Amino acid sequence: MSSPEPSGRAELRRMRIYAIVDSIPLGRISTYGRVAEEAGIPRGARQVGAALRNLPKGRVLPWHRVINAAGKISHASPQQAHRQRKLLAAEGIRFGETNKVDLGTFVWP
């Protein structure tokens, strides 16, 4: 029987990342680096970004609650960035005049 759910090293890592992101409560945010550490991947911020980028279609996840260490939105696509900004605003996340989030206030522990 072939495994319907591949669980290689990379896949396992992705699943762990998804679990962490999924645990970020509404109204709070986290950073790529933070999620990576929580998932047991020190200095794996880029991998978190890759995991979210590779997010399987249909998979529901509060991906928008993950921003970079500067408190800003990181995206390859400005359009997606705008969407994230909107989603966060809808959850009460406030942006400063420099388009940065006050991490001290909104970052999830």
Place this chain on the structure above:
DNA sequence: CTCGTGACTTTGT
């Protein structure tokens, strides 16, 4: 094995 790529981070100017 080497190289290029990326939803990152840190440090210096």
Place this chain on the structure above:
DNA sequence: TACAAAGCCACGA
């Protein structure tokens, strides 16, 4: 505050 350069890590060609 903004930007540039260097560092870091996993992947795929």
